[in-house]
Amino acid sequence: DVQALVNYYARAGYGRHVQTVCGEALRSRPGDPTLSFWRAFGLILEGSYSEAIAQLESLMDRREISLACVAASIHAHKMARIVDEESVDALEDRMHREEGDANERALLACANFYALAGGPDSWRARAMAERALRMARGDGFDAKTLLGWIELTTEAAGGDDDDDLGLGAPPTPGGTTENDRARTQKAKRRFDDVLDTDEGEGHLEALMGRVKVMERLGQVAGALDALNRVAVIHPSFAPAVAEKAKMRMRAGDWDAALETAQGILERDPNNIDALRLHAFYLLGVEGNAAAGRAKIGQLTDALETLEGRNARLFVSCAQDLARVAGGTSNMLSALGKMLERARAIEPEDVAVLNEVAYQQQLAGNYAAAVGTYREAARVAEMDGTLDNLTSLYGTIHCQLLDGQLTEAAQQLEFLTDVASERGIKLVFLTALHAARVKGDVATPLAELEGLLADHMASVQRKPFAYDYFVHMDPDLLLQCAELYLSQESGEPRGKGEPMSPGMERA
Template sequence: GTRDEASFIFWRALGMAKEGSVNEALRECDVIVHRREVALPATAALLYYHKQAQKVDRDAVESLKAAMKREVGSATDHALLMAALFNAYTEQFGDARQYVQRVLDSVPTSVAHATKGWVEYLAGKSQGGFSSSKTVGPVIEKCEAAFNAAAAHEGGKQNVDALMGRVKVAEAKRQWQQALDLVNEVVVQFEWFVPGLIEKAKVLMQTADWEQAMETAQRITQLEADNIETLRLSILYSLAVEARKSTAAQQLQQLVQCLQTQEPRNPALWLSCSQLFARLACRDRSIINVTVSMLRRAMEMLGGRVTSVYLTELGYQQLLMGQIN
């Protein structure tokens, strides 16, 4: 329907902005900002994108701030929850919590509780809450309470966001068997849901059940031939479990092709793939050649915005190859 179409355009615009195409994101949101069902999140997004632009249009910012005040008063629950998630993805957690709470205070649905769970999860992740055993407890308690409330509510058993949230909570607690039981619920109910299968493969990998992990990866490949996550898993398996470097080198070339097609403007993803496989390559030149080229590609995307992280990594990988210059 039109609401789904507007939602799709809205989230696609966020993807564009995250890749650095802020002007394209602005154009996309301009198209949908007058549709009531997405007016609040689209206005919030336009305001955020205008502030991200290289040359900030002060008049536009002021009029959008005024529009936000109007929209917040009359927004539907759907619009409030969408705006909450947008704010969480752009690390504006104060507004995100406020919008969710407004819906929970009036109509506490399964979707509203699940959204609260994801807002808290993203806030915890962004603020380093999962990085130490001291801080992980309080963050996870908030997430768990919200996701459990979402699952217990009417329609909660069919709410994929609530189910996936509970999987993430079990993973954060390192309760792998529980995570596996929960992710199996997702996979049985939503056979078409690729992120559920990817999560299952990752949980199986954590429990060192490589055979089942690769079976799950195979299932994903049948649904999505060029899935980046399954390729990463397959390379990991070739290097870490089977020590088949020539196979890994071929798979790595395939991964580069998929990244070029699907993620041509995502330098952080290119960096993380390059780092991971360079560490596992045991100085194998055929693999390090590819990881270095991936790193150079990421640096080209960034142009003048290359950070020390990329330069340090390049130096490290050249040392692995024995190139000291």
């Protein structure tokens, strides 16, 4: 099912994969407007906005995807660094005129676009899909399934929390809020309405929706059962095998996860998901640095070949693997190639710059890290996103580690004034500064103890996935342990004496 492949890769943010799938399908269905539309959407995903707009303009007279083309063109214009306001106004006028007369098929295509694209207009997805369901003359399976997926995506569902159940972000079992849990149950009912019928029991999108619901509810066995059903009914749907490997990893069954990933690589040596899992296993489970570095090289080559414009994916892979790489220079050098590629694609992306700086910090290159953190802060200020204090936290941390205590003290005072709360990083930096200037370390360390307990509780609630250690932040925890140990007297304890409080906390 080509549309199911498009949806899967779009949810994963794999823009080039979307283009490849559509391009291959167009060989047997030349000129197909729906395939051409989704190929243009793949261009949007990888940031090729001008090229996408040109392709979309050539498709706008095709009734079944005209509305989606207008919506996608507006989205692409707004995503561009320089927005053509006149074109946006004209397209929004056209959208207003055509939406009322759109048929079921056109509404479904447009609703699916909004759900996959995200952004400020994604709320439109639900209203369009519900209208398409009311217009449906048959079973309405596609509309029901799309409404289920919309419930699993905060923006399209109109939610106000930060949880997003796209493939790139593993969910918290059971949900984090009542609203979140209610949406998960609504999605389950939508998928069940389709799958519990004779005609809809093999609906691929609904089956994959059931997988995500089971994952959301922490029911790994149920998710694996659904994936096995996909493999039986739709044996050509390769992503189901990659999802099975990741599900086994989340269950802690590393042997089965690795076996599944290796099976994928035998058929497809450049499969990004399988290479990523294998590299993560080599570093995080086996601790095999040499083999891990080699696998990182293969992953980097595969990313370059298959998703060469996907800065977000380069950064995500480098970020996750850096947290289990042990801070060794060889490993950080290998991951640095991913970050170099990401920075070449998006030279003024704050997330890219902050991760580059963080890995420079891990490597002990504090001067370079400070420079990159400051560049990230400059870009954030230009974009109006300076409220995210990641760059400032990183700058102060590097200054303290590099012995620039006066500069760090000034920045720390400013940070204390502007921060909305005394979180773990702020209190840690306060304690680290106190330790470096021989000040009062005991007070911030006492405050840090409670924050660390909350932090670890949050980590333990999180399902095991690639970003588990990003959330944990092992380097921060190690430095907290060093702070506690630095306050110990160094005198050995007698036999039978209890462990000192500082040692126990460390």
